[in-house]
Amino acid sequence: MDFILIKERAEKNWKALENLRQPLIQIGMGTCGKAAGADEVYAAAKQTLKEMNLLGRILQVGCIGTCYLEPIMAVRKPGGPFIYYGNLTAKRAEDILLSYLRDGDPRPEWAVCFTGEGPVDGIPRFEDLPMIKPQVRIALRNCGIIDPENIEHYIARGGYSGLMRALQMNPEEVVQETKDSGLRGRGGAGFPTGMKWEFARKAPGQTKYIICNADEGDPGAFMDRSLLEGDPHSVLEGMLIGAYAIGCNEGYIYIRAEYPLAIKRLETALKQMREYGLLGRDILGSRFGFEIHIKEGAGAFVCGEETALMASIAGGRGMPQSRPPFPANKGLWGNPTNINNVETLGNVSAILAQGAKWFAGFGTEKSKGTKTFALAGKVERTGLIEVPMGIRLKEIIHEIGGGVAKGKKVKAVQTGGPSGGCIPADLFDLPVDYESLTAAGSIMGSGGMVVMDEETCMVDIPRYFLSFTADESCGKCIPCRLGTRQMLDILNEICEGKGAIEDLEILKDVSETVQKGSLCGLGQTAPNPVQTTLRYFRSEYEAHILGKKCEAGVCKPLFHYEIDPETCNGCGVCSKKCSVGAVTGEKKKPHSIKPDRCSKCGACYEACKFDAIRIC
């Protein structure tokens, strides 16, 4: 099939969609959307259109990034703007459609924003929303806008034009273009992608492999999942371009089993690629042929590490190998192999389409382009964002994220998952780029960004991370296998009130040993959460050890709940919530908590609307 003709047809159909003479409804149907109830909203929309006897189109789209608003529905009357509604229930969706499509009232009080022809009375533009304004969506360019199960939507918006251009260059030129863009690996290490490709290209050998690392094991990260669910072709096109540049004809996508929807979307996309002559032999009429296989992970965090990943693809235990030899020289089954992260590949397709210079126009001197982040934790507006490198942390947390919810004080932000660190609030002026985050003791990581407030305990957090890494350690090397266990044991003791001040020196010492002695990145970075919290939050450690106090109200042996008799009005809600009968009091009189019965579950604290319960 001639790609030019396909592209023309796709663009024509996309334009027809834009000029649809019927109502068009778009519903976010990524995993986040479904988790929030998008399936019910979809069913309600379908039902309501039927009852109104209206012919309309309902499109399932990916994540537009405003996850805290899910389920999200966008409604467009013919010739009009798309109006977005969030936090929907089936009933509200029905009411909106009846009100707007039948009665002509878009109900601005329920709307979040609009895109397209404006202005619209009482509704702000999507691009002007504080969460959206600072963002630049390159990897996420199509998410929430196209139907990810329709390849022609992708093509109409410029998809596969990067591949077309690459196939007309020679592979070395493609490598150079990627180098010129300044793209660095988005999986966390930040190694220059073009250089990585060059190593694989120059490695001797006939058979080479390219692997897309879709393991996304960092707890707190969901950027890759959203990209694969919302725009799988952007990643697949990037993979093809990389394969062409390196000179290989076979590739694997290693994707974690916990992402069933992303796997399904990929399988659909691969099927479509085959139908459109984008996979198999003689792609797009060139002499380049390529095959992709999907391999599912099986729940091992360490398999996000390159050598462990390859061992897993080969059917074995995911145990890392020491390097050298590097995968570029000796990888999958001993062959030169290049492994790239999902987001990296999503950028590659855009770079080849629009040019290295365009991409390098974003970001900073050493950190070009944009980065996606999974903004989660204690912010008002959680979601999937993409910002130019160099933006300040405070802008992300306060302007995009809307600051901490419920009037609590922000304490820190955690980046880089278990390999990263906690950056305290007084350093939020830091620009987000590879070097600055590393200097502060954390790392860029894959994009997990968890905001913490005054109710997060900064000794419990490294304890949490160490329980994760100790569990996920493959066990091959002693520093990691024993060292993570040792750090965890010490942190557990401190959180139980059994710590001694000498423990902090031991913790520091073991951290350094694990960092320097471990075989792979898991062990080498496992101490980071400990090291940053010791650096920035030492006072909390000392309070746990010397004062036997956890001021955040997390470590149960180190705090208790008390009801302030001056604030309590005796409403009795806390007493009802208590499942162990620890709260007593007469109606309309101050209640009290019996410390020996209290299990410190926190139910009363969460339920009190008058702030009468204190952490002591």
Place this chain on the structure above:
Amino acid sequence: MEQAIYQELSVESMPEVEYLFNEIRKEFKGRADELIPMLQRIQRTLGFLPEQALLEIARLTGLSTARVYGTATFYAQFRFQPVGKNIIRVCRGTACHVKGSNRILETIEEHLQVTPGQITPDGLFTIETVACFGSCALAPIMVVNDSVYGSLNRSRALKLLDEIRAGEKELLR
């Protein structure tokens, strides 16, 4: 609470298992790199990996039983004991942790009187924890079978379980 639940496959389930193994022989060639996909295929149908399955895979691939067992036990996804009818997976990712998922887990454990990996006496539920589901913006998350539930709190989590239990009773009637 120790519960020895490991069961040999019963005689009644033999035909299904034999059917499954026939399907496996058709779907896979028996290469070493198919090991993990084969294990996943079996667990998808049986819910866990009985010893018989591991022996059969060793036969099919020509790999040693120790190698098959060693690979299967490396990965957290694989279970070696049967599971309850409904699998509840509580997410223990960073965002979920910061938003109180351990408290939700405690509440569920207390309500069902089981710890992760065990089946409730009525066979209806098994609890598991997962490192991260990747739905962090809607923390805390719980997955019941294939459905993802977000923005949970204690009472919603318990309500969900009670609804499922009530639904199962309806089916039995």
